[in-house]
Every structure is written in C-alpha cells, then in structure tokens.
Amino acid sequence: MSKRAKIILGIVVVLFVIIVIWLKKKNETSIEVFKTETAFKANIVKKTVATGKVIPLEEIEIKPQITGIIDKIYLLEGTKVKKGDLIATVRVVPNEQSLISAKGRVDNVKIRLKNAEIAYKRNKALYDKGVVSAADFEQIELTFDQAKQDLINAENDYKIIKSGSSGSGGFANTDIRAQISGTILEIPVKEGDQVIQSNNFNAGTTIASIADMSKMIFEGKVDESEVSKLVSGTDIQVSLGAIEEKKFPAKLDFIAPKGTEEGGAVQFTIKATITLDDNYFVRANYSANADIVLEKKDSVLSIKEALLRFDKKTEKPYVEVKVGEGQFEKKELELGVSDGVNIQVLSGITADDELKIWNKAKKDDNNNN
Secondary structure, three states: OOHHHHHHHHHHHHHHHHHHHHHHHHHHHOOOOOEEEEOOEEEEEEEEEEEEEEEEEEEEEEOOOOOOOEEEEOEEEEEEEEOOEEEEEEEEOOHHHHHHHHHHHHHHHHHHHHHHHHHHHHHHHHHHHHHOOHHHHHHHHHHHHHHHHHHHHHHHHHHHHOOOOOOOOOOOEEEEEEOOOEEEEEOOOOOOOOOOOOOOOOOOOOEEEEEOOOOEEEEEEEEEHHHHHHHHHOOEEEEEEEEEEEEEEEEEEEEEEOOOOOOOOOEEEEEEEEEOOOOOOOOEEEEEEEEEEEEEEEEEEEEHHHHHHOOOOOOOEEEEEEEOOOEEEEEOEEEEEEEEOOEHHHHEOOOOOOEOOHHHHHHHHHHHH
C-alpha cells in the first residue's frame, strides 16, 4: 500500500471514529423528565392575622377632687380593691387669697347674724305683747334663720378651702377612693407629689388607674384590603406573646367604621371579647395576635400553588398537563380561595390530570452548558 493510500485510510478511520462518538452521544441524550402530581380534595381556610394587645374592658382613672399634695398612699399596684376602698389621701395646701376671702365672708355673716338676732329678740318681746303683727314678726324671724344658715354655709366653705373637707358627713374630698371594684393597674404618683383637680382647663392628675381584670378584650388593627371580609360576631383565636402554649377563644365585637393611615396603609381598629382561662393570669397590655378566618371552603378540588405559572402577556394562571411521554399541554385555570400553600381550582383541569412539577435549575446544569 502506498503512502498516500495509508494517509487517506487514516483520515477515513479518524472520521469514522468521530462520527461514531457523535452518534453515541446523541443517542445518550435523553428527554428531560418532569415528575407529575394530580389535584386533590382539601379544606382551604383563608386567614388573616391582626396584631394588637389585650386590654381591660373597663378601666378608669382616679383623679383628685381637690388640688393638694399626696399625703399618704395606702395600697400598691396589683392590689385588688372594692368600690369605696381608700387608696390615698391628699393634704390640702390652701390658696392664701382664697382662705382670707373665705374668712372675711364668715366674719361678715357673723355681723349680720348678730344684728338679726338682736332684731329678732326685740320684736319677739313686742310680738308677745301684741304690739307687732304676726306678718311683720315672721319676716324678721325668716331673716334671722337665713343669717344662721348663711353662717353655716360660710364656715363650711372656709373649712373646705382650709382642709379640703367640711366634716359634715360622707367621704372627705381629700380621700382618694376606688370608684369601681377591680385591680389597681398603676399608681403614677408618689407621696409628696403635687396633684391638680380636674377642671375646664386641665384634665387633672391621675392618682391611680383601676380595671376589672376578669373582663378583657383584644384590640388590634387590620388592613383595608381585608376589613370588608370581616363580620361582627365571628369567632377568632387570640394568642399572647407571654403565653405561647395557649390560644384564647374570642368573639369579634367591633369593626371601626373609619380607618387611620399608618405607614402609607389604611388600618382599621377591631375589638374582640376574650374568654379567659382561670389557669392563666392575663395582664393588661400583653401583646397579642388574632387569627381571623376570612373565608373557608370544605372538600374542594385543589392544587399546590407551586404548580402555578402566569402568562407573561395575559397574566392568567395556568398549569401544564401531561398529554404524552415528555409532552405537556398548557391549561388556563380559574382559581378560588388560597391559604398560601394550596389553592382552590374552579375550572380548567380534572382530578385525573397529571400536572407538571416544575424542576429547579441546578448549578451543575449551568456549568455543563
């Protein structure tokens, strides 16, 4: 064999080997295989979570009836009290000008009373002799009685300004007493603090706040996109940050008719009455979350949301249904309620359809490309 023939034969052999290797690799290339799953029946519950806190249904602030200085505090925060129990006392520091004015009124009334008494005694003797008529004497007697009452009133005013109480019975203005039965939540003042009574220009100093801790409510906020789906009277579940292992049943009682803007979103206040458990002590202002059912569907045809895709042009949801080996067909769906994991399918597929599970890209695949 000539040298040229050997070269040609070598080239043919090399080409043959290359073709064989190429065909082998081509035959080894397989169609990408996707796993499938079918739709299923499921109970789908759509919920929302409202964040808020637990507060007493009834809470009042005790304010003094007179301006002065806290003289003595008898009870501590957390103490259970009954209506009328003494919490603290206020020592009056009278205004000198008011005190002098009140003392002057007492002295003036005493002068009028002395003159009225002299006139009464003189005319009484004349009336007994028949010199003064009954009508004239009755008028003089009335003036005398009025002067006596005016003195009593002036002296009471003077005592109230000086000591805070007239001592005529009942509770003194200097006594700070519980207005309802409950638990003292807070005493924001100390002995020696100056306090101001409530008036038209000042709300007054709060000496104590009291609440009935056996009646608690949840107060939270929901977004405007969900408030229209809430119904008053709905049963909800309230979980407390401080009591993680327990959920308290509650009933939605109030949905605010007006929202407030917070952080660019409109929020609506809701309130729900909580059913307490005697085994747990719930404190005021515990942070809490309320699970609220917005919509519920029982035993409906459903799929996992991970199977969904959305058309780039129409933005309509669809899945791919298996029609042959390695072959899938696009099916648009009409969807219903979703719980974030599963979603209701109203139309588009049947329970027997095999739905494509979208494979995730791997790093090795990218490196090989």
